[in-house]
Amino acid sequence: MYIVLVYDIGEKRVGRMLKLCRQYLNWIQNSVFExxxxxxxxxxxxxxxxxxxxxxxDSMIIFKSRNEKWLEKEVIGKEKNELDTLL
Amino acid sequence: MYIVLVYDIGEKRVGRMLKLCRQYLNWIQNSVFExxxxxxxxxxxxxxxxxxxxxxxDSMIIFKSRNEKWLEKEVIGKEKNELDTLL
Known part of the structure:
Protein backbone atom coordinates (compact mmCIF):
# COMPACT_ATOMS: atom_id res chain seq x y z
CA MET A 1 0.00 0.00 0.00
CA TYR A 2 0.98 3.63 -0.41
CA ILE A 3 1.07 5.89 2.65
CA VAL A 4 1.61 9.49 3.68
CA LEU A 5 2.84 9.87 7.25
CA VAL A 6 2.94 13.14 9.22
CA TYR A 7 4.05 13.60 12.77
CA ASP A 8 4.11 16.28 15.42
CA ILE A 9 6.70 15.20 17.96
CA GLY A 10 8.41 16.89 20.89
CA GLU A 11 11.80 18.35 20.03
CA LYS A 12 13.70 15.87 22.20
CA ARG A 13 12.32 12.90 20.29
CA VAL A 14 12.12 14.30 16.79
CA GLY A 15 15.60 13.28 15.67
CA ARG A 16 15.08 9.65 16.56
CA MET A 17 11.66 9.66 14.92
CA LEU A 18 13.06 11.11 11.70
CA LYS A 19 15.74 8.45 11.62
CA LEU A 20 13.19 5.71 12.19
CA CYS A 21 10.75 6.87 9.53
CA ARG A 22 13.50 7.27 6.95
CA GLN A 23 14.24 3.57 7.29
CA TYR A 24 10.80 2.83 5.89
CA LEU A 25 9.69 5.84 3.81
CA ASN A 26 10.81 8.79 1.70
CA TRP A 27 11.19 12.08 3.50
CA ILE A 28 9.42 14.81 1.53
CA GLN A 29 8.96 17.69 3.96
CA ASN A 30 9.95 18.69 7.50
CA SER A 31 7.74 16.11 9.22
CA VAL A 32 6.13 14.43 6.20
CA PHE A 33 7.00 11.09 4.63
CA GLU A 34 5.54 9.03 1.82
CA ASP A 58 3.00 13.50 20.38
CA SER A 59 0.89 12.70 17.40
CA MET A 60 1.32 10.76 14.18
CA ILE A 61 -1.20 10.51 11.38
CA ILE A 62 -1.01 7.93 8.61
CA PHE A 63 -3.06 8.23 5.41
CA LYS A 64 -3.28 4.94 3.57
CA SER A 65 -4.16 4.46 -0.04
CA ARG A 66 -4.32 1.07 -1.67
CA ASN A 67 -2.74 2.48 -4.78
CA GLU A 68 -0.35 5.39 -5.34
CA LYS A 69 -2.30 6.31 -8.48
CA TRP A 70 -5.30 7.25 -6.37
CA LEU A 71 -3.32 10.00 -4.73
CA GLU A 72 -2.16 12.91 -6.83
CA LYS A 73 0.54 15.11 -5.35
CA GLU A 74 1.10 18.80 -5.97
CA VAL A 75 4.03 20.74 -4.50
CA ILE A 76 3.89 24.51 -4.15
CA GLY A 77 7.02 26.48 -3.32
CA LYS A 78 10.26 24.83 -2.41
CA GLU A 79 10.85 21.15 -3.04
CA LYS A 80 12.52 19.93 0.15
CA ASN A 81 14.08 16.81 -1.24
CA GLU A 82 17.56 18.27 -1.07
CA LEU A 83 17.34 17.99 2.73
CA ASP A 84 17.38 14.27 2.24
CA THR A 85 21.04 14.36 1.36
CA LEU A 86 22.02 16.13 4.58
CA LEU A 87 21.53 13.20 6.93
CA MET B 1 -12.35 16.04 -4.15
CA TYR B 2 -10.74 15.15 -0.84
CA ILE B 3 -7.34 16.58 0.04
CA VAL B 4 -4.64 16.45 2.66
CA LEU B 5 -2.53 19.60 2.84
CA VAL B 6 0.77 19.96 4.70
CA TYR B 7 2.98 23.00 4.87
CA ASP B 8 6.39 23.99 6.14
CA ILE B 9 6.34 27.77 6.43
CA GLY B 10 8.66 30.35 8.01
CA GLU B 11 7.61 31.37 11.51
CA LYS B 12 6.70 34.91 10.46
CA ARG B 13 4.14 33.70 7.94
CA VAL B 14 2.77 30.64 9.70
CA GLY B 15 -0.03 32.40 11.59
CA ARG B 16 -1.53 33.89 8.44
CA MET B 17 -1.20 30.60 6.60
CA LEU B 18 -2.98 28.73 9.38
CA LYS B 19 -5.82 31.23 9.29
CA LEU B 20 -6.10 30.95 5.52
CA CYS B 21 -6.13 27.16 5.41
CA ARG B 22 -8.72 26.95 8.16
CA GLN B 23 -11.12 28.87 5.96
CA TYR B 24 -11.10 25.97 3.51
CA LEU B 25 -10.13 22.83 5.42
CA ASN B 26 -10.16 21.04 8.78
CA TRP B 27 -7.05 21.46 10.90
CA ILE B 28 -5.92 18.03 12.13
CA GLN B 29 -2.34 18.49 13.24
CA ASN B 30 0.21 21.25 13.70
CA SER B 31 0.67 21.96 9.98
CA VAL B 32 -1.72 19.39 8.51
CA PHE B 33 -5.21 19.95 7.13
CA GLU B 34 -7.76 17.75 5.42
CA ASP B 58 8.39 27.73 2.17
CA SER B 59 6.77 24.57 0.96
CA MET B 60 3.25 23.23 0.70
CA ILE B 61 2.26 19.75 -0.43
CA ILE B 62 -1.26 18.79 -1.42
CA PHE B 63 -2.35 15.17 -1.75
CA LYS B 64 -5.54 14.83 -3.75
CA SER B 65 -7.87 11.90 -3.77
CA ARG B 66 -11.01 11.80 -5.87
CA ASN B 67 -12.85 10.12 -3.02
CA GLU B 68 -12.35 10.24 0.75
CA LYS B 69 -13.07 6.51 0.90
CA TRP B 70 -9.86 5.80 -0.97
CA LEU B 71 -7.86 7.25 1.87
CA GLU B 72 -7.90 5.53 5.22
CA LYS B 73 -6.66 7.53 8.19
CA GLU B 74 -4.98 6.21 11.31
CA VAL B 75 -4.02 8.43 14.26
CA ILE B 76 -1.37 7.31 16.74
CA GLY B 77 -0.88 9.21 19.99
CA LYS B 78 -2.64 12.43 20.74
CA GLU B 79 -5.60 13.60 18.70
CA LYS B 80 -4.95 17.28 18.16
CA ASN B 81 -8.47 18.37 17.35
CA GLU B 82 -8.83 20.18 20.66
CA LEU B 83 -6.40 22.79 19.34
CA ASP B 84 -9.07 23.75 16.88
CA THR B 85 -11.10 25.35 19.61
CA LEU B 86 -8.26 27.64 20.70
CA LEU B 87 -8.33 29.97 17.72
Whole structure:
Protein backbone atom coordinates (compact mmCIF):
# COMPACT_ATOMS: atom_id res chain seq x y z
CA MET A 1 0.00 0.00 0.00
CA TYR A 2 0.98 3.63 -0.41
CA ILE A 3 1.07 5.89 2.65
CA VAL A 4 1.61 9.49 3.68
CA LEU A 5 2.84 9.87 7.25
CA VAL A 6 2.94 13.14 9.22
CA TYR A 7 4.05 13.60 12.77
CA ASP A 8 4.11 16.28 15.42
CA ILE A 9 6.70 15.20 17.96
CA GLY A 10 8.41 16.89 20.89
CA GLU A 11 11.80 18.35 20.03
CA LYS A 12 13.70 15.87 22.20
CA ARG A 13 12.32 12.90 20.29
CA VAL A 14 12.12 14.30 16.79
CA GLY A 15 15.60 13.28 15.67
CA ARG A 16 15.08 9.65 16.56
CA MET A 17 11.66 9.66 14.92
CA LEU A 18 13.06 11.11 11.70
CA LYS A 19 15.74 8.45 11.62
CA LEU A 20 13.19 5.71 12.19
CA CYS A 21 10.75 6.87 9.53
CA ARG A 22 13.50 7.27 6.95
CA GLN A 23 14.24 3.57 7.29
CA TYR A 24 10.80 2.83 5.89
CA LEU A 25 9.69 5.84 3.81
CA ASN A 26 10.81 8.79 1.70
CA TRP A 27 11.19 12.08 3.50
CA ILE A 28 9.42 14.81 1.53
CA GLN A 29 8.96 17.69 3.96
CA ASN A 30 9.95 18.69 7.50
CA SER A 31 7.74 16.11 9.22
CA VAL A 32 6.13 14.43 6.20
CA PHE A 33 7.00 11.09 4.63
CA GLU A 34 5.54 9.03 1.82
CA UNK A 35 6.11 5.69 0.24
CA UNK A 36 5.08 2.21 -0.70
CA UNK A 37 5.04 -0.09 2.32
CA UNK A 38 3.71 -3.53 3.17
CA UNK A 39 1.15 -4.13 5.92
CA UNK A 40 3.79 -5.96 7.95
CA UNK A 41 6.42 -3.25 7.62
CA UNK A 42 3.88 -0.59 8.54
CA UNK A 43 2.94 -2.49 11.70
CA UNK A 44 6.62 -2.68 12.56
CA UNK A 45 7.05 1.06 11.98
CA UNK A 46 4.04 1.89 14.15
CA UNK A 47 5.28 -0.36 16.93
CA UNK A 48 8.73 1.25 16.85
CA UNK A 49 7.19 4.73 16.72
CA UNK A 50 5.10 4.07 19.79
CA UNK A 51 8.25 3.20 21.71
CA UNK A 52 9.72 6.61 20.85
CA UNK A 53 6.59 8.69 21.23
CA UNK A 54 5.09 10.29 24.26
CA UNK A 55 1.53 9.33 23.39
CA UNK A 56 0.08 12.08 25.59
CA UNK A 57 1.95 14.83 23.77
CA ASP A 58 3.00 13.50 20.38
CA SER A 59 0.89 12.70 17.40
CA MET A 60 1.32 10.76 14.18
CA ILE A 61 -1.20 10.51 11.38
CA ILE A 62 -1.01 7.93 8.61
CA PHE A 63 -3.06 8.23 5.41
CA LYS A 64 -3.28 4.94 3.57
CA SER A 65 -4.16 4.46 -0.04
CA ARG A 66 -4.32 1.07 -1.67
CA ASN A 67 -2.74 2.48 -4.78
CA GLU A 68 -0.35 5.39 -5.34
CA LYS A 69 -2.30 6.31 -8.48
CA TRP A 70 -5.30 7.25 -6.37
CA LEU A 71 -3.32 10.00 -4.73
CA GLU A 72 -2.16 12.91 -6.83
CA LYS A 73 0.54 15.11 -5.35
CA GLU A 74 1.10 18.80 -5.97
CA VAL A 75 4.03 20.74 -4.50
CA ILE A 76 3.89 24.51 -4.15
CA GLY A 77 7.02 26.48 -3.32
CA LYS A 78 10.26 24.83 -2.41
CA GLU A 79 10.85 21.15 -3.04
CA LYS A 80 12.52 19.93 0.15
CA ASN A 81 14.08 16.81 -1.24
CA GLU A 82 17.56 18.27 -1.07
CA LEU A 83 17.34 17.99 2.73
CA ASP A 84 17.38 14.27 2.24
CA THR A 85 21.04 14.36 1.36
CA LEU A 86 22.02 16.13 4.58
CA LEU A 87 21.53 13.20 6.93
CA MET B 1 -12.35 16.04 -4.15
CA TYR B 2 -10.74 15.15 -0.84
CA ILE B 3 -7.34 16.58 0.04
CA VAL B 4 -4.64 16.45 2.66
CA LEU B 5 -2.53 19.60 2.84
CA VAL B 6 0.77 19.96 4.70
CA TYR B 7 2.98 23.00 4.87
CA ASP B 8 6.39 23.99 6.14
CA ILE B 9 6.34 27.77 6.43
CA GLY B 10 8.66 30.35 8.01
CA GLU B 11 7.61 31.37 11.51
CA LYS B 12 6.70 34.91 10.46
CA ARG B 13 4.14 33.70 7.94
CA VAL B 14 2.77 30.64 9.70
CA GLY B 15 -0.03 32.40 11.59
CA ARG B 16 -1.53 33.89 8.44
CA MET B 17 -1.20 30.60 6.60
CA LEU B 18 -2.98 28.73 9.38
CA LYS B 19 -5.82 31.23 9.29
CA LEU B 20 -6.10 30.95 5.52
CA CYS B 21 -6.13 27.16 5.41
CA ARG B 22 -8.72 26.95 8.16
CA GLN B 23 -11.12 28.87 5.96
CA TYR B 24 -11.10 25.97 3.51
CA LEU B 25 -10.13 22.83 5.42
CA ASN B 26 -10.16 21.04 8.78
CA TRP B 27 -7.05 21.46 10.90
CA ILE B 28 -5.92 18.03 12.13
CA GLN B 29 -2.34 18.49 13.24
CA ASN B 30 0.21 21.25 13.70
CA SER B 31 0.67 21.96 9.98
CA VAL B 32 -1.72 19.39 8.51
CA PHE B 33 -5.21 19.95 7.13
CA GLU B 34 -7.76 17.75 5.42
CA UNK B 35 -11.14 18.11 3.85
CA UNK B 36 -13.51 17.99 0.95
CA UNK B 37 -12.92 20.86 -1.46
CA UNK B 38 -13.96 21.77 -4.98
CA UNK B 39 -11.46 22.30 -7.81
CA UNK B 40 -12.37 26.01 -7.86
CA UNK B 41 -11.96 26.50 -4.12
CA UNK B 42 -8.63 24.67 -4.17
CA UNK B 43 -7.34 26.94 -6.93
CA UNK B 44 -8.40 29.92 -4.84
CA UNK B 45 -6.64 28.52 -1.76
CA UNK B 46 -3.43 27.88 -3.74
CA UNK B 47 -3.53 31.39 -5.20
CA UNK B 48 -3.98 32.94 -1.76
CA UNK B 49 -1.24 30.73 -0.29
CA UNK B 50 1.24 31.80 -2.93
CA UNK B 51 0.68 35.41 -1.94
CA UNK B 52 1.64 34.58 1.65
CA UNK B 53 4.47 32.19 0.94
CA UNK B 54 8.09 32.85 0.29
CA UNK B 55 8.38 30.32 -2.52
CA UNK B 56 12.16 30.04 -2.12
CA UNK B 57 11.90 29.02 1.54
CA ASP B 58 8.39 27.73 2.17
CA SER B 59 6.77 24.57 0.96
CA MET B 60 3.25 23.23 0.70
CA ILE B 61 2.26 19.75 -0.43
CA ILE B 62 -1.26 18.79 -1.42
CA PHE B 63 -2.35 15.17 -1.75
CA LYS B 64 -5.54 14.83 -3.75
CA SER B 65 -7.87 11.90 -3.77
CA ARG B 66 -11.01 11.80 -5.87
CA ASN B 67 -12.85 10.12 -3.02
CA GLU B 68 -12.35 10.24 0.75
CA LYS B 69 -13.07 6.51 0.90
CA TRP B 70 -9.86 5.80 -0.97
CA LEU B 71 -7.86 7.25 1.87
CA GLU B 72 -7.90 5.53 5.22
CA LYS B 73 -6.66 7.53 8.19
CA GLU B 74 -4.98 6.21 11.31
CA VAL B 75 -4.02 8.43 14.26
CA ILE B 76 -1.37 7.31 16.74
CA GLY B 77 -0.88 9.21 19.99
CA LYS B 78 -2.64 12.43 20.74
CA GLU B 79 -5.60 13.60 18.70
CA LYS B 80 -4.95 17.28 18.16
CA ASN B 81 -8.47 18.37 17.35
CA GLU B 82 -8.83 20.18 20.66
CA LEU B 83 -6.40 22.79 19.34
CA ASP B 84 -9.07 23.75 16.88
CA THR B 85 -11.10 25.35 19.61
CA LEU B 86 -8.26 27.64 20.70
CA LEU B 87 -8.33 29.97 17.72
Missing amino acids: GEITEVKLKELIMQSKKLMNEEQ | GEITEVKLKELIMQSKKLMNEEQ
